[in-house]
Amino acid sequence: AQSVTQPDIHITVSEGASLELRCNYSYGATPYLFWYVQSPGQGLQLLLKYFSGDTLVQGIKGFEAEFKRSQSSFNLRKPSVHWSDAAEYFCAVGAYNQGGKLIFGQGTELSVKP
Amino acid sequence: GAVVSQHPSWVICKSGTSVKIECRSLDFQATTMFWYRQFPKQSLMLMATSNEGSKATYEQGVEKDKFLINHASLTLSTLTVTSAHPEDSSFYICSARDPRGKGNTEAFFGQGTRLTVV
Numbered sequence: 211a212q213s214v215t216q217p218d219i220h221i222t223v224s225e226g227a228s229l230e231l232r233c234n235y236s237y238g239a240t241p242y243l244f245w246y247v248q249s250p251g252q253g254l255q256l257l258l259k260y261f262s263g264d265t266l267v268q269g270i271k272g273f274e275a276e277f278k279r280s281q282s283s284f285n286l287r288k289p290s291v292h293w294s295d296a297a298e299y300f301c302a303v304g305a306y307n308q309g310g311k312l313i314f315g316q317g318t319e320l321s322v323k324p
Numbered sequence: 325g326a327v328v329s330q331h332p333s334w335v336i337c338k339s340g341t342s343v344k345i346e347c348r349s350l351d352f353q354a355t356t357m358f359w360y361r362q363f364p365k366q367s368l369m370l371m372a373t374s375n376e377g378s379k380a381t382y383e384q385g386v387e388k389d390k391f392l393i394n395h396a397s398l399t400l401s402t403l404t405v406t407s408a409h410p411e412d413s414s415f416y417i418c419s420a421r422d423p424r425g426k427g428n429t430e431a432f433f434g435q436g437t438r439l440t441v442v
Contacts, residue, residue, distance in 0.1 A: 251415075251436075251438065252435065252436065253330070253417055253433050253434055253435035253436040254368075254433040254436075256432075256433075300367065300368070304431075310356060310358060310419060310420075310421035310430065310431030311358060311370060311373060312358075312368075312370070312419075312431065313370075314367045314368045314369075315367060316366070316367045317366070317367050
């Protein structure tokens with residue numbers, strides 16, 4: 211079955227510390243992978259996406275993610291977290307022939323300590 | 325990137341009434357749009373795929389007679405929650421597939437609609 215797992219429901223990091231949010235997927239076709247961020251009561255903002263090519267993807271706001279096919283993972287990283295990064299983060303997977311239909315992970319809530 | 329606008333941002337309605345939510349692609353033509361539902365502190369669940377000029381495709385467990393989807397033009401899809409009940413209260417988000425996107429997979433999200441049924 212197709213699925214996306216974000217093992218960490220809630221993570222707290224100190225401002226300035228590094229961050230890694232985990233994402234594992236199970237998908238029959240070649241996956242297209244996305245990370246979105248959602249502030250409370252707001253829609254989704256795309257942070258980055260992976261379709262093909264270089265497995266290390268750079269996104270907005272200083273985020274990056276690395277696609278590891280052997281581990282079926284697409285973890286999101288940021289070297290230094292800012293207080294404004296506190297939000298809900300969703301990993302999602304789609305496929306070439308699915309035309310934008312995405313399967314989302316459960317989300318990871320990020321809190322940032324001053 | 326492409327812009328998708330969703331309206332209204334929030335709505336409160338009485339139980340038993342119907343509510344219409346609009347999803348518009350502002351700078352591209354979207355032959356396919358998607359409707360998702362998000363309960364508090366939970367993930368987004370796909371409700372249905374809206375195809376311009378044809379019937380929507382609903383995910384398993386979604387009542388098509390309760391959640392009416394119309395995609396009458398290449399820039400507008402509407403979701404109507406009919407005979408709304410408190411359990412329909414949720415955050416509804418649409419996305420539109422940009423056919424210019426790579427791999428036929430690029431989709432852009434609206435800002436969401438918070439529906440509260442009282």
